[in-house]
Amino acid sequence: xxxxxxxxxxxxxxxxxxxxxxxGNILAENRxxxxxxxxxxxxISILSNSITRLKSDLKDIKLIGIGVGAPNxxxxxxxxxxxxxxxxxxxxxxxxxxxEKINLPVAITNDANAAAMGEMIFGAAKKVKDFIxxxxxxxxxxxxxxxxxxxxxxxxxxxxxxxxxxxxxxxxCGCGRQGCLETYASATGLVRTVLYMLSEMKEExxxxxxxxxxxxxxxxxxxxxxxxxxxxxxxxxxxxMLAFGIINSVVFSSPEAVYLFGGLANAGKLIFDxxxxxxxxxxxxxxxxxxxxxPSGIPENNAAVLGSAALAWKELxx
Amino acid sequence: xxxxxxxxxxxxxxxxxxxxxxxGNILAENRxxxxxxxxxxxxISILSNSITRLKSDLKDIKLIGIGVGAPNxxxxxxxxxxxxxxxxxxxxxxxxxxxEKINLPVAITNDANAAAMGEMIFGAAKKVKDFIxxxxxxxxxxxxxxxxxxxxxxxxxxxxxxxxxxxxxxxxCGCGRQGCLETYASATGLVRTVLYMLSEMKEExxxxxxxxxxxxxxxxxxxxxxxxxxxxxxxxxxxxMLAFGIINSVVFSSPEAVYLFGGLANAGKLIFDxxxxxxxxxxxxxxxxxxxxxPSGIPENNAAVLGSAALAWKELxx
Numbered sequence: 001x002x003x004x005x006x007x008x009x010x011x012x013x014x015x016x017x018x019x020x021x022x023x024g025n026i027l028a029e030n031r032x033x034x035x036x037x038x039x040x041x042x043x044i045s046i047l048s049n050s051i052t053r054l055k056s057d058l059k060d061i062k063l064i065g066i067g068v069g070a071p072n073x074x075x076x077x078x079x080x081x082x083x084x085x086x087x088x089x090x091x092x093x094x095x096x097x098x099x100e101k102i103n104l105p106v107a108i109t110n111d112a113n114a115a116a117m118g119e120m121i122f123g124a125a126k127k128v129k130d131f132i133x134x135x136x137x138x139x140x141x142x143x144x145x146x147x148x149x150x151x152x153x154x155x156x157x158x159x160x161x162x163x164x165x166x167x168x169x170x171x172x173c174g175c176g177r178q179g180c181l182e183t184y185a186s187a188t189g190l191v192r193t194v195l196y197m198l199s200e201m202k203e204e205x206x207x208x209x210x211x212x213x214x215x216x217x218x219x220x221x222x223x224x225x226x227x228x229x230x231x232x233x234x235x236x237x238x239x240x241m242l243a244f245g246i247i248n249s250v251v252f253s254s255p256e257a258v259y260l261f262g263g264l265a266n267a268g269k270l271i272f273d274x275x276x277x278x279x280x281x282x283x284x285x286x287x288x289x290x291x292x293x294x295p296s297g298i299p300e301n302n303a304a305v306l307g308s309a310a311l312a313w314k315e316l317x318x
Numbered sequence: 319x320x321x322x323x324x325x326x327x328x329x330x331x332x333x334x335x336x337x338x339x340x341x342g343n344i345l346a347e348n349r350x351x352x353x354x355x356x357x358x359x360x361x362i363s364i365l366s367n368s369i370t371r372l373k374s375d376l377k378d379i380k381l382i383g384i385g386v387g388a389p390n391x392x393x394x395x396x397x398x399x400x401x402x403x404x405x406x407x408x409x410x411x412x413x414x415x416x417x418e419k420i421n422l423p424v425a426i427t428n429d430a431n432a433a434a435m436g437e438m439i440f441g442a443a444k445k446v447k448d449f450i451x452x453x454x455x456x457x458x459x460x461x462x463x464x465x466x467x468x469x470x471x472x473x474x475x476x477x478x479x480x481x482x483x484x485x486x487x488x489x490x491c492g493c494g495r496q497g498c499l500e501t502y503a504s505a506t507g508l509v510r511t512v513l514y515m516l517s518e519m520k521e522e523x524x525x526x527x528x529x530x531x532x533x534x535x536x537x538x539x540x541x542x543x544x545x546x547x548x549x550x551x552x553x554x555x556x557x558x559m560l561a562f563g564i565i566n567s568v569v570f571s572s573p574e575a576v577y578l579f580g581g582l583a584n585a586g587k588l589i590f591d592x593x594x595x596x597x598x599x600x601x602x603x604x605x606x607x608x609x610x611x612x613p614s615g616i617p618e619n620n621a622a623v624l625g626s627a628a629l630a631w632k633e634l635x636x
Contacts, residue, residue: 130472144570146469153464153572154448155608160569163602165562175602244483251478252462252570254471284481284493290473 001062005316006051007309009111010034010070012085015047019054019061020309024122026302027061028054038087040097048101065105066098067312069114069304076156078108107315111135111304113150113159115296116143117314118307119259120150124297131257132249133296134161134242136264139174140182140189146253150314162186166244184241187217187263193234194220205230221267235270242271243278250287261296261303268295319380323634324369325627327429328352328388330403333365337372337379338627342440344620345379346372356405358415366419383423384416385630387432387622394474396426425633429453431468431477432625433616434461437577438468439628442615449575450567451614452479452560454582457492458500458507464571468632480504484562502559505535505581511552512538523548539585553588560589561596568605579614579621586613 004027008017011034018029032050037043055063072083078095080088095106109117116133119125125133129148135141140162144151151158162182163175170179171192183189194207194215205228210219224231246258264271276293283291298306322345326335329352336347350368355361373381390401396413398406413424427435434451437443443451447466453459458480462469469476480500481493488497489510501507512525512533523546528537542549564576582589594611601609616624 130476146464146471147467149465151464151571154574155572155605157604158448158570158572160602160604163569164566165600168562175604177600177602180602244486248482248566249570251481252476252567253469254473254476256472282483282495284478284495284498286475286478286493287473 001060003064004061005064005309005312006054006066007305007307007312008047008051008066008068009114009304009308010068010080010086011304012071016304017047017051017054018305018309019058019063020306022313024306024309026305028058029305030054035087040088040092043088044097044101048098051102063104065107065312065316066102067114067117067308067310067315068094068098068106068108069111069308069311070094070108071110073108073110074156075107075109075113075152078106080108105312105315107311109150109152109311110141111307112141113143113152114307114311115141115261115298115303116145116150116307117310118298118303119143119296120145120148121310121313122298122306124259124294125257128256130253130255131259132161132253132255133259133261135262136186136242136260137262138186138188140186140245144253161245161249164245164248166241166248181241181245185238185245185264189241190217190220190234190238190264191215193237194230197230197233197237201230201233203229207231217263217267221270224267224270235267236274238264239271239274240278243275243282246275246279246291246293247283250291251284254287255291257292257294259294259296261298262300265295266300319378321382322379323383323385323627323630324372324381325623325625325630326365326369326384326386327432327622327626328386328398328404329622330389334622335365335369335372336623336627337376337381338624340631342624342627344623346376347623348372353405358406358410358412361406362415362419366416369420381422383630383634384420384425385432385435385626385628385633386412386416386424386426387429387626387629388412388426389428391426391428392474393425393427393431393470396424398426423630423633425629427468427470427629428459429622429625430459431461431470432629433459433579433614433621434463434468434625435628435632436616436621436625437461437614438463438466439631440616440624442577442612443575446574448571448573449577450479450571450573451577451579453580454504454578455580456504456506458504458563462571479563479567482563482566484559484566499559499563503556503563503582507559508535508538508552508556508582509533511555512548515548515551515555519548519551521547525549535581535585539588542585542588553585554592556582557589557592558596561593561600564593564597564609564611565601568609569602572605573609575610575612577612577614579616580618583613584618
């Protein structure tokens with residue numbers, strides 16, 4: 001009997017889940033539509049049944065635990081709390097509900113923490129005890145690992161680096177404040193920066209022909225690849241702000257590496273080169289040359305399932 | 319036989335050391351003049367002999383370990399590295415040298431980390447697993463505790479919150495950069511802020527009669543107590559900047575408490591009231607009401623010895 005865990009990633013639209021062995025192989029995978037189950041009890045039933053079915057399709061395997069990544073998930077309490085993109089309102093005792101149904105250990109954390117777990121157990125950080133992962137999507141999520149352990153903090157919500165204020169009185173943030181890192185250093189932040197550059201600069205650019213609502217970080221990367229000055233300037237500024245967030249994090253936990261993951265990280269050299277330049281230029285002298293800025297070692301399409309599965313394996317090893 | 323450890327605090331001028339039991343009682347204490355021993359070997363000899371003598375003055379005690387707090391000390395390597403206020407140049411293998419002489423386990427860390435250890439083992443944080451201590455003196459030192467363990471980081475130099483940049487392009491800092499937190503939130507920062515307020519505001523103030531070189535945070539606190547508008551404004555601004563540093567730290571590690579220690583913290587309500595106000599006003603919503611801003615529970619005159627002794631006890635308990 002081969003032991004596996006289930007990794008479950010709950011997104012606003014889809015919930016993806018898979019069975020993952022100790023080496024990080026995904027043996028089977030499936031998905032359900034999150035929005036189809038506005039009642040949490042219905043969602044728990046279908047998820048539990050789907051996992052059981054996935055298992056029964058394979059031979060000689062033993063399911064021994066479940067890890068869940070979800071927005072606004074609290075590791076300490078096993079809850080999903082007030083998640084704006086999910087239909088379940090209030091504080092959902094997710095781990096307890098799922099455990100009751102499936103009778104296995106369940107651990108839950110937010111998506112960025114799950115990404116950190118994935119990086120540590122299956123990815124580029126296998127031998128790295130102190131690191132930070134930044135997930136650069138619509139927002140900026142982060143997972144912080146200190147001495148081989150994920151930092152959850154007193155509340156269970158630690159690692160919200162997207163909400164360090166980098167420009168007091170700066171851009172409006174979804175959290176109700178101004179100038180948070182994620183309003184600059186994320187796919188959305190890059191789009192906002194392009195709009196700002198279009199307002200400041202006079203150069204012609206194909207980006208002037210796209211309605212802001214439709215503008216994507218991928219289009220901006222494509223324009224930058226072709227030498228578009230606006231796009232290049234926007235990448236440079238985004239990288240400077242991201243580097244600023246990184247250097248202020250380095251004084252905190254002195255990581256060996258900072259991994260970049262997600263939409264913006266896929267821009268490769270366009271983002272990594274200037275980030276490394278600005279980190280090197282502006283970091284506190286004592287930390288100069290001590291921190292590597294690296295791409296994540298987890299393939300993006302497997303990251304969600306591998307991250308939550310890694311959480312389950314980590315819990316089982318305790 | 320009662321077991322004790324020696325706590326040693328190396329300062330630019332004096333080195334203080336004491337024998338401390340498991341409950342935090344200082345059984346004997348003494349000091350030597352750091353500047354009298356510009357050669358590290360001489361210093362190690364005199365320190366080792368002095369500790370041995372201190373021990374021999376007491377009956378029925380057994381010395382089982384030594385903890386050292388020193389500027390620019392590296393916990394991982396046991397070194398003191400390029401400390402600007404000490405005569406020993408380069409990288410001093412302090413722990414190894416002292417251990418060779420006295421044949422006991424030696425652990426070393428910087429002063430602020432030692433303060434965090436003191437708070438955790440003997441002070442206000444005995445039951446607190448996630449906290450930050452900020453030591454507000456000439457600069458701003460910090461010690462960060464996550465899940466009951468001090469954060470040393472990959473380099474051993476983690477916890478340099480005094481060097482988070484809070485005002486890009488702001489005040490010149492001793493580290494060679496601009497706008498670091500400690501240029502605003504420290505005793506020195508308060509003095510700089512008074513000078514700024516004196517330049518901006520027209521109000522009369524006894525602080526206009528003191529040469530900047532001689533101006534102290536204590537004089538500013540006394541003026542504020544008497545209702546001096548400049549001094550009050552300076553405290554308010556200092557508190558706002560300190561609160562800014564705190565809220566950007568809370569998103570990182572979500573501590574249960576932030577302890578303030580040292581010169582500026584002694585100003586009591588003058589600093590605590592506005593810091594709490596600004597933290598409450600500007601903290602990221604998910605952390606609202608989750609973090610206490612508290613005075614250190616260690617008496618200032620014992621803090622150095624108790625902190626380094628706590629480090630020794632912590633190491634011995636591993």
